[in-house]
Amino acid sequence: MTTLRESVRSASFGVTNAVFIGRSIRLSLRNTEALIMAIMLPIMLMLLFTYVFGGALDTSGNYVNYVVPGIILLCAGFGSSSTAVDVATDMTNGIIDRFRTMPIRSLSVVTGHVVASLARNLLATVVVIGVALLVGFRPSAGPMEWLGALAVIVLFILTFTWLFAAIGLVTGSPSAASGYGFVLLFLPYLSSAFVPTSTMPSWLQGVANHQPITPVIETIRGLLTGTSIQDHAWVAVVWCLAIMFIAIVWCVIAFQRKAGRR
Numbered sequence: 164m165t166t167l168r169e170s171v172r173s174a175s176f177g178v179t180n181a182v183f184i185g186r187s188i189r190l191s192l193r194n195t196e197a198l199i200m201a202i203m204l205p206i207m208l209m210l211l212f213t214y215v216f217g218g219a220l221d222t223s224g225n226y227v228n229y230v231v232p233g234i235i236l237l238c239a240g241f242g243s244s245s246t247a248v249d250v251a252t253d254m255t256n257g258i259i260d261r262f263r264t265m266p267i268r269s270l271s272v273v274t275g276h277v278v279a280s281l282a283r284n285l286l287a288t289v290v291v292i293g294v295a296l297l298v299g300f301r302p303s304a305g306p307m308e309w310l311g312a313l314a315v316i317v318l319f320i321l322t323f324t325w326l327f328a329a330i331g332l333v334t335g336s337p338s339a340a341s342g343y344g345f346v347l348l349f350l351p352y353l354s355s356a357f358v359p360t361s362t363m364p365s366w367l368q369g370v371a372n373h374q375p376i377t378p379v380i381e382t383i384r385g386l387l388t389g390t391s392i393q394d395h396a397w398v399a400v401v402w403c404l405a406i407m408f409i410a411i412v413w414c415v416i417a418f419q420r421k422a423g424r425r
Contacts, residue, residue: 183275188282190249197245202287205238206294212357213298220358228302231295232384233356236319236376238291240351242284243324244344249276250331251340273328273414280324281317288316302387312386315399319379322403323347325410332417350376375402 209230217226253272292300304312327344334340353367354360354376360368371377378399385392 183271184278185275186272187249187275187279190279194245198283198287201238201242201245201283202290204241205234205287205291208237209234209291209295210298227295227299228388229384230357231292231300232380232387233351233354234295235288235291235316235383236356236380237348237351238287239284239316239320240323240348242287243280243320243327244341244348245327246276246280246324247327247331247334247340247344248337250328251334251337254332255336273332273418277321277324277328280327281320284320284324285317303389304387308386312383315379315382315386315396318400318403318407322407322410325407325414329410329413329417332414350374351380354380356380375399375406378402 209227212220212230212234213227217230220226221229250273253276302309326347330343331337331340334343351357354371354374356376360371360377363371378395379402381390381395382392382399384390385395
């Protein structure tokens, strides 16, 4: 009897996650405006920095090779931010109450949003890289370097998606979740995404060099364009894993408290 119950519980967990992942992907496909904006905004910024500011920032004409890794992360950040709104919507529209009456793990609704965000962001990243190649991006990476860069991008997307999911859980409304999540989107501008940190004021260099975005960008830049990675790779991984662990624990605690009050 115990074995049967364990197998049913295990199957239910897998099926529940699959159902919620499918639900979140369908919701993403229906919200085409948000998907288009998550792709178009980074592309517009890339074109702006390449053609308007690029000549002033790098007279050699190679600025596009410098800026693309930062644009990739900016794209991932914009795409992940919608997770906060999606989670907040589920927590405020009463659907969690229905899930709690079913023999399922209702926390899987958050997992569904995270996986859907990963799929959505990877699609947007492919589009952004394709446009970058059209405007002159010339990476020197081989197959292993591309795989390494993809692994870092996936880790970054998962990290910030869980963080945005936690924000969606603790805020009181989708509009509040959007506002709080928007603050995190400024981090790439305070990093080495668009200019080397050495060109910044000394007090700002400390901020730019010791925040999670800069080592992630420098790792991706090094893998794709052959610049020196130094110790950025392991620093980026440690930052992402630490933030993801905190975000997942935060999600579990926040979900249990909110769902428990319903």
